[in-house]
Amino acid sequence: xxxxxxxxxxxxxxxxxxxxxxxxxxxxxxxxxxxxxxxxxxxxxxxxxxxxxxxxxxxxxxxxxxxxxxxxxxxxxxxxxxxxxxxxxxxxxxxxxxxxxxxxxxxxxxxxxxx
Amino acid sequence: xxxxxxxxxxxxxxxxxxxxxxxxxxxxxxxxxxxxxxxxxxxxxxxxxxxxxxxxxxxxxxxxxxxxxxxxxxxxxxxxxxxxxxxxxxxxxxxxxxxxxxxxxxxxxxxxx
Numbered sequence: 001x002x003x004x005x006x007x008x009x010x011x012x013x014x015x016x017x018x019x020x021x022x023x024x025x026x027x028x029x030x031x032x033x034x035x036x037x038x039x040x041x042x043x044x045x046x047x048x049x050x051x052x053x054x055x056x057x058x059x060x061x062x063x064x065x066x067x068x069x070x071x072x073x074x075x076x077x078x079x080x081x082x083x084x085x086x087x088x089x090x091x092x093x094x095x096x097x098x099x100x101x102x103x104x105x106x107x108x109x110x111x112x113x114x115x
Numbered sequence: 116x117x118x119x120x121x122x123x124x125x126x127x128x129x130x131x132x133x134x135x136x137x138x139x140x141x142x143x144x145x146x147x148x149x150x151x152x153x154x155x156x157x158x159x160x161x162x163x164x165x166x167x168x169x170x171x172x173x174x175x176x177x178x179x180x181x182x183x184x185x186x187x188x189x190x191x192x193x194x195x196x197x198x199x200x201x202x203x204x205x206x207x208x209x210x211x212x213x214x215x216x217x218x219x220x221x222x223x224x225x226x227x228x
Contacts, residue, residue: 004158031214033214033215035218040220040221041220041221042119042205042207042218042219042220042221043159043205043218044218045215045216045217048214048215050214055214056213056214056215058215090158090159092159094214101147101164101166102147102149102209102211102213102214102216103149103161103164104149104151104159104161104216105161106151106158106159106160107158108156108157108158109157109158
C-alpha cells in the first residue's frame with residue numbers, strides 16, 4: 001500500500017508569492033495534519049483536519065490555511081511568503097477512531113525555499 | 116499544553132557501543148509518548164510508542180524506551196548501535212484523545228566506525 005504522498009517535493013518561491021502544497025493520506029486514514037520543520041528544529045504543528053473539518057490549529061498566522069477534500073487529501077496554502085517560511089512542510093495521516101493513539105504516519109515532505 | 120525537552124542535541128558514539136537519547140516532557144494531562152527517526156531528506160518514521168501498561172516498550176531496529184512517570188522522562192536506548200542508525204531522533208508527546216503531537220528539537224545520533 002502507498003504511504004503518505006506529498007507534492008511537490010521541492011520548490012523555490014520569492015517573497016510575497018503564494019504556495020500550495022498537497023498531501024494524500026494512507027488509504028483508510030481520515031485525519032491529516034500539517035507540520036512545519038525549520039532546519040535544526042523539531043516539527044511544529046500547523047493544522048489538523050478530520051472529515052473536512054479543522055480539528056486543531058497551531059500558533060501560525062492567518063497567512064497559513066488548509067483544507068481537506070472528500071477523498072481525505074489535503075492542501076496547505078501559504079500567502080504572502082516570508083523568508084522565514086522556508087522549511088520542510090510535513091504532512092501526516094492518522095487513524096481517527098475512538099481509540100486514537102496519536103500515532104502519525106509522515107510523508108517525505110515538501111521543501112520550500114523562499115528567496 | 117505539552118512540552119518536550121531533548122537533553123542532548125548531538126550524540127556521537129562508536130559502532131557497537133550502547134547509546135541513550137534522553138527526553139523529558141511536561142504535561143498537565145495524560146499523554147502518549149513517541150520516538151520518531153528521520154533519515155536525511157526523508158519524513159519521520161515511528162520507532163516506538165508508549166500508550167499504557169508496561170513502562171518498557173520495544174520498537175523497531177532494536178530500540179527500546181522506558182517511561183518514567185515520576186521523572187516525566189522517556190529515554191531511548193539501544194544496546195549496540197550500527198552505522199545505519201546515524202539519523203535525527205525526535206521525542207514527541209500527544210495528549211490522550213488529542214489530535215496533535217508536540218515534538219522536541221531532536222537529537223542527532225552519529226555512529227562512527
